Amino acid sequence: MSQRLLTKSRFKQALECPNKLFYTKKREYANRKLEDPFLEALAQGGFQVEELARLHYPDGILIEDNDWNYDLLARQTEELLQRENVVIFEAAFKFENLFIRTDILVKRGNDVQLIEVKAKSFDPADEHLLVGKKGGLVAGWKPYLFDVAFQRYVIQKCHPDWKIRSYLMLADKSKEAPVEGLNQLFRINKTAGNRTGITKKVNSLEEIGGSVLGTINIDTILDEIETGKHLCYEDLDLQQSIKVFSEHYETDKLFNSPVTYSTCKGCEFKATEEELAEGKKSGFRECWSSQHRWSESDFSRPSTFEVWDFRRGNSLLEKENKIFLEDLTDDDIGYKPEAGKLSRTERQWIQIEKAVTGDDSPVILKEELSEEMKSWKFPLNFIDFETSATALPFNKGRRPYEQIAFQFSHHTVDEAGNIKHESEYINFEPGKFPNFEFVRELKRSLSKNSGSIFRYAPHENSILNAIYQQLEESGEPDKKELQEFIKHITQSTKSNAETWCGERNMIDLFRVVKDYYYSPHMGGSNSIKAVLPAVLNSSSQLQQKYSRSLGDIGLTSKNFEQDHVWLQMEEGKVVNPYKMLPPLFADWNEEQIEETVSGLTGIADGGAALTAYGKLQYTDMPEEERLAIKQSLLKYCELDTLAMVMIWEYFFEVIG
Structure with a gap:
């Protein structure tokens, strides 16, 4: 069996929750997030940023191919490092059971620059970009800073005599593109034969008159991470974290990190009922079964994980061991109604009560909604x-x-x-x-x-x-x-x-829905993709109408044939119309894309369309594939506005 090495991606995963080290990369465990670097870079334009960054160093040497032969990659790197001066892209370093690859490494004798390239932006005038006013690391930047700290640690172990300066290279919001079509100069072609599948149409910064990238020196922050001012995990500093994470990963031993509300709520290692029936395992279930003695039936009991915009989950779990909705009181959620609309806590309490009693009837403030609709x-x-x-x-x-x-x-x-x-x-x-x-x-x-x-x-x-x-x-x-x-x-x-x-x-x-309407069919989401099936399930009138073809009901469409039927039923429930749309990508369903891309870009919806647009922009592909993606995008967007119409139809129906 090959040695299990703690890479920087595994290290970052462990910072989220060390238990993930045990579940990751195991096919038997369900995983809601795609680990696909092509998708991630496609969504953010990361390939292009990386290639532009390399143009800053025209003498750089790329170490490519043999991606999983860690020993060979490390040897190739060490051979290049025998030179007094060298710039290496994707330099590889292996120390004991740790392995990292760097984006850009600049060596001038024993003076070394470690440069991490990210498709994130920064404003050079922002004094508190990375470190907040109170001296703590800004949450959104923590994973990147700990990532570079891990890289510097491994490199320093391999070369104790080096003096390392560390930088983030990012898109500088104060800079303007020097040429037309900057991002078109780096085309993605999966068959290009190189590591990223990039075809460059430019070979130097001089050709394009400059760059929109800038660097930030982060040595002071990394020093503070190494000395323990900024702890990595719980009460562990950088070195302690690396040691304990790598030991558990190498021996394939579950860390058994205590479950927390915020971490577990977003855990990707959850299996659906269908996946469980197919034999998939759930890391989430294993953690809660062992630590909280949850039985099989407990996993079907309504919990605070499901409540919309619930902000007291951590404190209720930690201080009172409350997680199941049946154990909550209105005081637990800070219940506070508002006149004329459903307040945030009122919506939460309605959801909790209906989940506990099994009541799936909607709540509608008819008079208030009617007054609004009159305008x-x-x-x-x-x-x-x-x-x-x-x-x-x-x-x-x-x-x-x-x-x-x-x-x-x-x-x-x-x-x-x-x-x-x-x-x-x-x-x-x-x-x-x-x-x-x-x-x-x-x-x-x-x-x-x-x-x-x-x-x-x-x-x-x-x-x-x-x-x-x-x-x-x-x-x-x-x-x-x-x-x-x-x-x-x-x-x-x-x-x-x-x-x-x-x-x-x-x-x-969206505001109208939040103010006047709640349906248990929505669960804890107010997304249009949750509201649409909720109103369809609540309205026999809409069910009868949309069970017929577009031609029959006189509905015009620019992307669907007149025999298209929007509504289908399964086991007495409406099939979400969004699930009937053609996939934007052959290999990934929309839920996977949304789950992965939302974490990358901070968006809640629209990740699939954003990623498809990226593919149309940056990827060389046959014209038929381009047109197929275009057609799928048109269908997605048409359903979004038709869904709004259906919601209006439902409201119009209920207020009489």
Whole structure:
């Protein structure tokens, strides 16, 4: 059996929860997160950032191939390190049962620079980017800082005489792209024959006139991590953590780290009932069975893990050993109602009571909802955007992670209840900056009437605010006209210097749902993908309607045939229409993509569309595959706005 080495990815996983070291990479355990570097880099543009970073060091030597032959990779590295001066990409170091590879290593005699490249952005003017005002590490940066600390530790063990300086190389938000199509200069091709599958169309920074990347020296922070000012895990410092993690991983021994609410809630090693029936194991179940003596039946008892936006889970578990909903009182959640709407804690208490009693009937504040709906003006307009934000900008003069709006869908409902898929827009042309054309098309579509406009969640408002600012800095001939349109249908965000609330400001259907409606079918989610099946399960009227074909019910569609049927039943319950859509990727289902990408990008929904757009932008592929992805994206976005229509239909039905 080959030696089990603690790599930097395993070390980072152990920092989340050391028990994961036992479950990871074992096929018998269910895993909700994909460990696919291609998907991760695709979502964030990480491949391109890495390749641009390498252009900063034209003499760099890449160690590639033989990815799992750790001893060979370490020997190849040591051979190159015999040189007095050398730059190595993917340098490999092995010390005892530890193994790391570095993004960029610059050696000048015994002076060494360790450079970790990340597809994250930073503002050089932010004094508290990595370390907060109170001296603690900023939570979002901790994994990256401990990662580099681990790398430096292993390198220093291999070469005690080296003086190592450590850096993060990131996308600098203060820098502008020096050329058009910067991110198109690094194309992903899985058959390219190199480690990342990148085909470069540029060979030096001089060719493109500069870079949008910058570096941050993190030596002081790493010194503080090594001396124990910033502890890695519980009361363990860096060296202690490395020692105990590597010993447990090498011997394949369960760490048996105490379960916690926050860590276990997001654990990826949970198995569904279907997976359990197929013989898959659940790491989550094993931890709770051994530590809290949970029986099989306990795993089906409603728990605080399922409650929406529950902020007291940690304290209730640690101080009172409360996790099951039947044990909670309204004092435990800080119950506080609000007049005229469902407060956060009121929603939570409704969910808890209904879960405990098995009552699956919805709660609707009919009078309050009715009053709100009276102010809505026909024809109603429902819109949804799909967007992206890339580390390397599309266009000259653009900065890292500027918002890209590449798609929208628009449904209308008139006063007679006629539903029409009014319009849609998509731009999947590589390298094209679509935002201004996007707004022109949106304006053209929404200007056909003066009815109320609906979005779901704040996303569309935020995106239009970002485009407003992009227009301000542009030379577009119609920019004032487009800006006025944006102000007319939005309200200003904090990021905008101006303050406004448009006469036709979009109505947030997400807020309407939160304020007036709760269904046990939603569980602990207010996502449109949870609300849609909830309203369909609650309405026999909608079930009868959408069990018929589009042609039969007179529903127009730009992407589905007239014989398409939206609603199917299984065992008396509605099949979520989102599960009936074609997969965006052959190898990954949408849940896997969302689970993986949300952790990478901090988004809750839309990861699948964002990743598909990335694939269209950066990947060389046959035209048929490009068109298939485009068609799938159009179907996803159309369902998003149709789902909003169905929610409105349900509300209209219940208020009579």
